[in-house]
Amino acid sequence: MPSFFSDYALREHNTFGFDVRARQACRIEHESDIDEARAFAARDPALAAAPRLVLGGGSNVVLTRDFPGSVWLVALEGRRIVDEDDDAWIVEAAAGENWHAFVAWCLGQGCNGLENLALIPGTVGAAPIQNIGAYGLEMAEYFDSLRAYDFETGQIVEFDDARCAFGYRDSVFKHVARERFLIVSVRFRFPKTWRARAAYADIARALAEAGVTDPSPRDIFDAVVRVRRAKLPDPATLGNAGSFFKNPVIDARQFAELAAAVPDVVSYAQPDGSRKLAAAWLIDRCGWKGRAIADAAVHDRQALVLVNRGRATGADVLALSDAIRDDVFKRFGVMLEAEPVVV
Structure with missing residues (x-):
């Protein structure tokens, strides 16, 4: 039988740590719980007609307000x-x-x-x-x-x-x-045939610093963990949703125009001839690293990460992301797209 909660706090269920609540929440620990929870919600006409939100770790969502419907907390294990x-x-x-x-x-x-x-x-x-x-x-x-x-x-x-x-x-x-x-x-x-993926600059550097020349899967795992811990804030101590923006992909013509105006723009060639730009570089070049709107800020070590310094709301984060997006577009003619789902 699933557990049900009314007026449920979602602070612990989103990695930004936003202090919002759900009208109704249910915790799903077994597959059979889903049918029972669905039947329970159907008995309340207002709840049945209200929106539904499925949450796991809440690591890729921006909750902008109290949720008026039912939140399904997925706790299935195995x-x-x-x-x-x-x-x-x-x-x-x-x-x-x-x-x-x-x-x-x-x-x-x-x-x-x-x-x-x-x-x-x-x-x-x-x-x-x-x-x-x-x-x-x-x-x-x-x-x-x-x-x-x-x-x-x-x-x-x-x-x-x-x-x-x-x-x-x-x-x-x-x-x-x-x-x-x-x-x-x-x-x-x-x-069963494994090949190492160690060409990414940060990972190659971390392996070299560890003296690893022929990396095993565990070596790469350890290098990734070291790199991420050095560059990215832990959501348990500083609320965030990881990389907030996608790296934009532009066609060859647009890239040629951009590279002519900004020769040092960081980009990566794609198989179809397009170019993937480094969103963090674009944001950093616009001077946003470390800047804030209210308690929503750009992380001082990684410009792709927006953080909650303690009392930020989802609206604060969206205001910050909109300001960043506008600046990047004005300077480079490239529109950034957010990764998290906004609710």
Whole structure:
């Protein structure tokens, strides 16, 4: 039986630490809880007609106000190797599993590949929604399938890679499927032939400083953890949602015009001829690092990270992000896009 709460505080359920409340919340610890919670909500006409919000770790959301509907707190746990053939292992994890702990567990099982995504905050169920990525790797590269509860039909539905429509920090679950589905579990495919991804500058530097020339998966995992801890604030001590803006991708023509005006612009060539720009560089060049609006600030070591210094609201963070976006567009003609979902 799921646990139900009225007028529920969400401060501990969003990594920004915003002090907002939900009209109703339910904690989902077992798959059977979902049907029971859905039936409970249906008995209250006002609640049934109100919006629904699914939260895992709350690491990719900006809560701008008290939530007038029901919040579903996903606390499903469990992880296991479900299949193996000559080429790969298939590993399944419940949606409420901590992402970083899951990555570490996979390495312990010899299922290597996700080590570049170590220390990303949030849960396994949130990873496909955002198609999380870091240091040259996106989650989609190891994704196999997921199971999700369909609130419209009351059935469990399976999504393969194509149906998830993964993009750069994007998936169908950030758009048309956002309120319809609750991700229950995710499966990953780990090829038995592993190759190191250590070319990213910060990771290569960390490995070199550790004297590692032929890195193992654990070496890369440890390097990623060191780099992230040195550059990024811990949400447990300083509220944030990680990287707030996507790195913008522009076509070759626009890049040529930008590079002519700003020769030192930081960019990365893409296979289709477009260029990915470093959003942190653009923001830093506009002088925003360390600046604040009210208690919402740009982190002083990483311009991509917006932080809550203690009493910021979601509206403060949005005001800060809008000001940054406007400055970057005025100076470079490039529009930044936020990664978190705004509620």
